[in-house]
Amino acid sequence: MVSSASALVEHRADETFYWLEQIAAALGMPVSAFLKPVHEPSGVAAVIKGEEELLRLFREIRDPGTRERLLGFVQAAADGSGAGEGS
CATH class of the missing domain: 1.10.287 (Helix Hairpins)
Incomplete structure (x- = not known):
């Protein structure tokens, strides 16, 4: 059960990063501009x-x-x- 939960968290993190890359590209900015x-x-x-x-x-x-x-x-x-x- 722990492995499936960690897989879900990893999937969501990958999906979040994907959308962050898309937004950054659309704005012509590096992804780092959105990170702390x-x-x-x-x-x-x-x-x-x-x-x-x-x-x-x-x-x-x-x-x-x-x-x-x-x-x-x-x-x-x-x-x-x-x-x-x-x-």
Whole structure:
């Protein structure tokens, strides 16, 4: 009986998350906008916020060539080669 009850709770949680994803997509927002913030160290929270903003802005770039150049720049910066700096 416990396993069927936990399965029901898990099913309802999955269904709730599904609808939350649908609402977020319709509003053009991340699901995280509807969730209670987790208290994280400020450095980690700042990095996550920056990552989310970077992805949001990247998705707005419509020109494939621009996206490719930007991705190359970011990859070079991550590799430490410094390519593209000072341009």
